[in-house]
Amino acid sequence: MEYYMYLEGIPMIQWASRLYIGDKLMKRKDKTIASINNRRLTYDVYCIAIASHPGNLFDIMNANELLFPHYQRTEVKIVGLAKGREEAISLVQDMIMELYQNTGSFNVRDYFL
Numbered sequence: 001m002e003y004y005m006y007l008e009g010i011p012m013i014q015w016a017s018r019l020y021i022g023d024k025l026m027k028r029k030d031k032t033i034a035s036i037n038n039r040r041l042t043y044d045v046y047c048i049a050i051a052s053h054p055g056n057l058f059d060i061m062n063a064n065e066l067l068f069p070h071y072q073r074t075e076v077k078i079v080g081l082a083k084g085r086e087e088a089i090s091l092v093q094d095m096i097m098e099l100y101q102n103t104g105s106f107n108v109r110d111y112f113l
Contacts, residue, residue: 013037013066014077016112020048022082022091032081036063046088048080048095050109057096057108060088079112 013036021029025045035042045063052059052074066076080095082088099111 012072012075014075016077016079018112019078020080020091020095022080022084022087024083024087025081029081032063036066039067041067044084046082046085047076047078048082048088048092050077050079050112052076057106058092060085060092077113 015033019029025032032042032045036045036047042063047059047061047063047066049059049061051057058079063081065071080088080091082091095112096106099106099108103111
């Protein structure tokens with residue numbers, strides 16, 4: 001299932017069709033996605049997004065950062081959600097290991113989109 005958040009007809013947040021979810025957030029996945037899409041505050045939820053800078057692999061950000069005006073003008077492609085920064089970092093490590101084991105490279109954009 002793909003989720004999108006639109007602002008003036010342009011997708012602001014694009015959710016990956018294969019979304020990685022941390023264990024601590026698994027039970028509340030749909031409710032958390034709805035909260036983010038409806039621009040509601042979340043508590044200790046971190047988004048893992050395709051890096052905004054081409055030299056990086058991922059961006060890890062608190063979901064509440066998406067409420068800032070900057071993100072209303074920027075397309076964000078979310079590939080993972082986690083409860084807490086530590087779980088987000090652990091999830092990114094697992095994602096990178098999976099990427100490298102399956103492709104032998106670190107081409108995040110091709111693999112996760």
